[in-house]
Amino acid sequence: xxxxxxxxxxxxxxxxxxxxxxxxxxxxxxxxxxxxxxxxxxxxxxxxxxxxxxxxxxxxxxxxxxxxxxxxxxxxxxxxxxxxxxxxxxxxxxxxxxxxxxxxxxxxxxxxxxxxxxxxxxxxxxxxxxxxxxxxxxxxxxxxxxxxxxxxxxxxxxxxxxxxxxxxxxxxxxxxxxxxxxxxxxxxxxxxxxxxxxxxxxxxxxxxxxxxxxxxxxxxxxxxxxxxxxxxxxxxxxxxxxxxxxxxxxxxxxxxxxxxxxxxxxxxxxxxxxxxxxxxxxxxxxxxxxxxxxxxxxxxxxxxxxxxxxxxxxxxxxxxxxxxxxx
Amino acid sequence: xxxxxxxxxxxxxxxxxxxxxxxxxxxxxxxxxxxxxxxxxxxxxxxxxxxxxxxxxxxxxxxxxxxxxxxxxxxxxxxxxxxxxxxxxxxxxxxxxxxxxxxxxxxxxxxxxxxxxxxxxxxxxxxxxxxxxxxxxxxxxxxxxxxxxxxxxxxxxxxxxxxxxxxxxxxxxxxxxxxxxxxxxxxxxxxxxxxxxxxxxxxxxxxxxxxxxxxxxxxxxxxxxxxxxxxxxxxxxxxxxxxxxxxxxxxxxxxxxxxxxxxxxxxxxxxxxx
Numbered sequence: 001x002x003x004x005x006x007x008x009x010x011x012x013x014x015x016x017x018x019x020x021x022x023x024x025x026x027x028x029x030x031x032x033x034x035x036x037x038x039x040x041x042x043x044x045x046x047x048x049x050x051x052x053x054x055x056x057x058x059x060x061x062x063x064x065x066x067x068x069x070x071x072x073x074x075x076x077x078x079x080x081x082x083x084x085x086x087x088x089x090x091x092x093x094x095x096x097x098x099x100x101x102x103x104x105x106x107x108x109x110x111x112x113x114x115x116x117x118x119x120x121x122x123x124x125x126x127x128x129x130x131x132x133x134x135x136x137x138x139x140x141x142x143x144x145x146x147x148x149x150x151x152x153x154x155x156x157x158x159x160x161x162x163x164x165x166x167x168x169x170x171x172x173x174x175x176x177x178x179x180x181x182x183x184x185x186x187x188x189x190x191x192x193x194x195x196x197x198x199x200x201x202x203x204x205x206x207x208x209x210x211x212x213x214x215x216x217x218x219x220x221x222x223x224x225x226x227x228x229x230x231x232x233x234x235x236x237x238x239x240x241x242x243x244x245x246x247x248x249x250x251x252x253x254x255x256x257x258x259x260x261x262x263x264x265x266x267x268x269x270x271x272x273x274x275x276x277x278x279x280x281x282x283x284x285x286x287x288x289x290x291x292x293x294x295x296x297x298x299x300x301x302x303x304x305x306x307x308x309x310x311x312x313x314x315x316x317x318x319x320x321x322x323x324x325x326x327x
Numbered sequence: 328x329x330x331x332x333x334x335x336x337x338x339x340x341x342x343x344x345x346x347x348x349x350x351x352x353x354x355x356x357x358x359x360x361x362x363x364x365x366x367x368x369x370x371x372x373x374x375x376x377x378x379x380x381x382x383x384x385x386x387x388x389x390x391x392x393x394x395x396x397x398x399x400x401x402x403x404x405x406x407x408x409x410x411x412x413x414x415x416x417x418x419x420x421x422x423x424x425x426x427x428x429x430x431x432x433x434x435x436x437x438x439x440x441x442x443x444x445x446x447x448x449x450x451x452x453x454x455x456x457x458x459x460x461x462x463x464x465x466x467x468x469x470x471x472x473x474x475x476x477x478x479x480x481x482x483x484x485x486x487x488x489x490x491x492x493x494x495x496x497x498x499x500x501x502x503x504x505x506x507x508x509x510x511x512x513x514x515x516x517x518x519x520x521x522x523x524x525x526x527x528x529x530x531x532x533x534x535x536x537x538x539x540x541x542x543x544x545x546x547x548x549x550x551x552x553x554x555x556x557x558x559x560x561x562x563x564x565x566x567x568x569x570x571x572x573x574x575x576x577x578x579x580x581x582x583x584x585x586x587x588x589x590x591x592x593x594x595x596x597x598x599x600x601x
């Protein structure tokens with residue numbers, strides 16, 4: 001440990017040196033993210049190997065399998081090479097987009113690109129739904145603190161957090177597909193197929209976002225620059241939307257980034273309920289068929305996505321709020 | 328605001344005492360364990376008679392009995408896995424925060440990795456390999472959650488070990504073990520209790536999700552997630568098979584969330600668990 005660490009920069013340091021803490025922070029975060037990705041993909045690749053011999057699994061439905069057949073398949077899949085070489089190949093494939101073949105469903109790349117698109121579409125729509133509801137309601141609750149409406153919002157958000165998301169999905173199907181026959185119960189047949197899955201995820205997201213918006217707005221509204229804005233004679237609307245909302249949105253974005261992982265986890269289950277052709281459905285089908293190359297790729301790609309989003313949020317946050325760099 | 332807080336406490340307590348009490352007494356209330364089949368009364372609608380107040384499922388099993396008995400799995404998984412995670416997380420967090428060094432490095436890097444892998448995906452991979460089962464779910468949840476407690480405790484220890492009463496204890500020559508468990512831990516308990524309450528709620532949701540996906544506990548054992556998976560195919564003709572177990576999950580989790588929220592205001596005014 002250098003003795004000089006932690007000591008404030010001396011007066012008169014030139015600008016390039018002053019930028020160094022930022023660069024080293026970025027570098028530290030990027031290395032950390034890389035480390036996490038290596039650990040996650042190593043774990044997944046290794047765990048998948050524990051499931052047994054892929055050659056045996058591929059041929060388990062066929063009769064009269066000879067040892068030569070098995071050896072040929074192992075050779076073809078490159079399974080007779082050392083684990084680390086196979087791992088390197090897998091990582092190389094992830095980087096170049098050459099994802100190889102599944103056991104039963106042909107090339108993996110087209111399966112993934114379709115599923116990833118569907119999952120991201122659903123994730124972003126749900127996010128939009130939840131922001132449309134949670135931002136105005138959260139602002140209302142914060143500006144009417146302690147009122148009946150504020151307490152109603154808090155009870156509703158606690159209730160929303162308590163739904164098993166898949167059950168909420170089934171209940172929506174019961175109401176809007178079975179009883180009212182307004183919406184298609186499952187699959188992807190057009191834009192209307194997006195409504196129920198997006199609302200299901202959106203309700204859960206809304207409940208957490210509402211609390212964040214309310215708390216951060218309360219924090220911001222009691223800060224001094226808001227008092228200054230009010231003292232200048234700015235209207236309530238200008239104070240809230242121009243000053244308070246902008247500042248509380250930093251916290252909201254960070255929180256959304258941190259929640260991205262659990263959002264993906266929630267999507268997996270909800271996709272299954274609605275038979276939505278996304279990564280979750282793909283993963284569950286891969287588990288049912290024991291098609292491990294697909295499962296390995298799906299989980300690795302989701303992990304990359306989550307790590308990337310978290311890294312991006314961290315770095316943006318650091319640029320927006322210099323205090324974070326000091327940790 | 329205090330009126331609302333009291334409402335949270337009372338409502339949460341009533342929900343948990345009612346549901347938890349019924350589940351705890353399920354052996355007395357429904358000695359058949361929700362397994363008895365009344366084949367002459369298959370798919371009876373709810374609220375039509377006293378024999379089956381909440382109706383029956385496709386095999387003629389009483390929904391009320393199965394919901395009450397099925398709660399055992401949920402409460403057991405929720406509480407046992409939260410306790411396991413609390414114990415492991417507390418010990419590691421105390422050591423990491425007090426001694427720093429390699430313990431601390433290991434803990435923080437492990438936490439980074441877990442942040443990148445949502446529990447459901449981790450559980451799906453592992454269960455695909457080792458197969459489903461009650462014990463495995465519990466172990467997985469402990470593995471996935473102890474880090475949260477460890478980080479929480481680590482944070483408290485980092486600030487508490489500079490506190491005067493800890494330094495006084497050190498100057499008396501008390502052994503580290505006594506300082507950690509006798510002086511630091513009691514002062515870090517509040518946030519721990521809150522997190523554990525909310526985690527029991529979360530575990531109940533996770534277990535039912537996994538069982539619903541067919542990756543949880545044995546389908547022959549009555550459980551809320553399993554009942555939802557069974558009922559899904561009858562959603563058009565017999566929605567009550569799906570409605571009641573889902574309501575049971577929701578009300579239990581809501582009760583725990585209300586209590587957790589109330590506890591947070593009582594024990595953690597500074598917001599360490601936010």
